[in-house]
Amino acid sequence: xxxxxxxxxxxxxxxxxxxxxxxxxxxxxxxxxxxxxxxxxxxxxxxxxxxxxxxxxxxxxxxxxxxxxxxxxxxxxxxxxxxxxxxxxxxxxxxxxxxxxxxxxxxxxxxxxxxxxxxxxxxxxxxxxxxxxxxxxxxxxxxxxxxxxxxxxxxxxxxxxxxxxxxxxxxxxxxxxxxxxxxxxxxxxxxxxxxxxxxxxxxxxxxxxxxxxxxxxxxxxxxxxxxxxxxxxxxxxxxxxxxxxxxxxxxxxxxxxxxxxxxxxxxxxxxxxxxxxxxxxxxxxxxxxxxxxxxxxxxxxxxxxxxxxxxxxxxxxxxxxxxxxxxxxxxxxxxxxxxxxxxxxxxxxxxxxxxxxxxxxxxx
Numbered sequence: 314x315x316x317x318x319x320x321x322x323x324x325x326x327x328x329x330x331x332x333x334x335x336x337x338x339x340x341x342x343x344x345x346x347x348x349x350x351x352x353x354x355x356x357x358x359x360x361x362x363x364x365x366x367x368x369x370x371x372x373x374x375x376x377x378x379x380x381x382x383x384x385x386x387x388x389x390x391x392x393x394x395x396x397x398x399x400x401x402x403x404x405x406x407x408x409x410x411x412x413x414x415x416x417x418x419x420x421x422x423x424x425x426x427x428x429x430x431x432x433x434x435x436x437x438x439x440x441x442x443x444x445x446x447x448x449x450x451x452x453x454x455x456x457x458x459x460x461x462x463x464x465x466x467x468x469x470x471x472x473x474x475x476x477x478x479x480x481x482x483x484x485x486x487x488x489x490x491x492x493x494x495x496x497x498x499x500x501x502x503x504x505x506x507x508x509x510x511x512x513x514x515x516x517x518x519x520x521x522x523x524x525x526x527x528x529x530x531x532x533x534x535x536x537x538x539x540x541x542x543x544x545x546x547x548x549x550x551x552x553x554x555x556x557x558x559x560x561x562x563x564x565x566x567x568x569x570x571x572x573x574x575x576x577x578x579x580x581x582x583x584x585x586x587x588x589x590x591x592x593x594x595x596x597x598x599x600x601x602x603x604x605x606x607x608x609x610x611x612x613x614x615x616x617x618x619x620x621x622x623x624x625x626x627x628x629x630x631x632x633x634x635x636x637x638x639x640x641x642x643x644x645x646x647x648x649x650x651x652x653x654x655x656x657x658x659x660x661x662x663x664x665x666x667x668x669x670x671x672x673x674x675x676x677x
Contacts, residue, residue, distance in 0.1 A: 315595035320372050322594065322609050324351070326417065326616055327374025333416030334409060335377050341405045344380035344396040351375060379409070383654070384647035399647075403639055410628045410635070417617035418556055424610035426552025430545060433603020434538030437611055439558035444551040448541035452492055454507075454533050456596050461532020466505075466518045468533060471599035473508040489537050496520065499529045538600070556614060563618045625657025 328350065338345050344363050351369035358367040381388035381397030388397040398406055428435055429444070434451065452474040457464040477484045479496050487495065496503060499522040506515040520529040543551060590612070597608040623633040631654070638644055 315598065316591050318598055318605075319591045319594040322612065323374055324372055326420070326609070326613050329416050329420050329613075330413040330616060330620070331375050331377045333412035333414075334379065337409045337412035338377070338379050338398065341401060341409065342396060343398050343401060343405075343409065344393055345377055346380055347376075347378040349376045349378075383651050384644075389647070399644075403635055407632060407635055410631050413628055414617040414620050417613045417620075418560065421559070421610040421613040421617070422553045422556040424552075424606045424613070425555045426548045428603045428607045428610075429541070429543050429548035429551050429555075431603045432540055432542045433601060433607070434540040435555070436597060436604050436608040437555065437559055438539075439555060439562045440539060441551055441554040441558065444541065444543070444547075444554070445539065447543075448539050450488070451538040451540070452487060452489060453536050453538045453600060455536040455600075456534045458532035461530075462518045462521050463531045463533045466516045468505065468507070468516065468518070469509070469599070470596050471509070471601070473538070474535070475506040475508055475513065477506075478504045489535060492535055497529045501529070503531065538604070540603075556610070559611065559614045560618060563615055567618065567622070624661075625653045626655075626661060627657070630654065630657060 331348065335345055335348055346363070347358075347365045347367055349367045349369055352371040352374065353367075354370050356368050356370055358365050360366075379398050380393065381399035381401075384397075384399045388394065388399055391397075394400050398409060401409075425435070434453075440448070454463075454468055454470055454472045454474065456470050457468055474492065475486060477487060477492060477495055479498075479501055482496060484491055484495055497520075499520055501520050503518045503520060504515060505518060506513065508514075518531045520531055522528075523530040594605075594608070598605045620627050621629040621632075623629045634645055634650055
């Protein structure tokens with residue numbers, strides 16, 4: 314089920330991104346040869362006007378083939394040269410390339426706004442301060458260690474922790490720090506009260522010694538849920554501001570990734586690929602639909618930021634080429650540009666394979 318939810322999320326995010334390119338290109342009179350739902354092999358297609366709408370076997374997003382995006386003799390000097398992207402003014406080309414990123418940002422803002430209005434927890438810490446001061450915090454179980462003390466006792470991802478108690482200590486609605494630091498005695502029994510499906514439950518967990526941690530543990534990954542109640546206008550405002558802050562934090566994380574220091578290593582270790590995202594999707598879907606929507610918004614922002622990187626084959630790389638052409642006053646040789654973009658695409662695929670391999674190793 315988790316993989317189905319993940320593919321639906323991926324399909325929506327990528328199609329929204331490609332729809333941004335599609336509608337902007339059409340607005341400027343640029344020919345769009347194909348709008349693909351999923352990736353080949355092709356199952357069937359429908360032709361409407363100049364565009365072929367194809368439905369493909371692999372449900373991992375979609376694509377658009379814009380005439381003149383990969384320049385050749387036909388798109389530069391052919392009979393439809395006036396409908397070619399390469400022959401349009403630079404500002405129009407830039408807007409077409411930027412439209413996908415903008416579409417992902419708008420989608421994220423809408424999703425965050427819905428979550429604020431629902432009063433549901435958000436899957437991000439990048440929340441405006443004015444909103445955060447009017448929000449409540451809850452401690453949730455994000456995941457449990459398989460065959461760990463909590464897993465054996467019956468605690469599950471999505472359970473909201475209400476309290477914890479030993480013979481000597483008692484916590485009510487603990488904060489993240491309080492719960493992490495609560496008790497450290499192997500063999501000691503902790504009674505945990507929690508909320509599951511809006512019903513209060515309790516169970517007992519026996520702490521075990523963890524040699525690598527150097528302390529007792531119960532085997533859960535806790536997280537903080539932040540939620541509040543807001544009007545429609547407030548939700549729209551905070552949804553947009555949360556998208557801006559999330560984009561800033563994502564850009565900052567990418568900047569740290571290339572810093573070449575200890576922080577760069579931490580960011581690199583936290584990077585996950587499709588396999589890891591499937592696992593996380595399962596966790597957030599257990600917490601609730603609102604949390605899942607805000608997680609979807611986070612991925613949408615990440616997709617937008619990644620596509621803006623000045624790397625060949627990405628929208629940011631093509632925008633970078635446009636800037637170079639504007640400065641030098643002439644086009645980059647189409648064969649050179651196409652070759653660089655092809656090499657960039659191969660590198661991106663290899664990076665994805667490396668990240669996926671890392672995800673699989675962590676699951677083994």
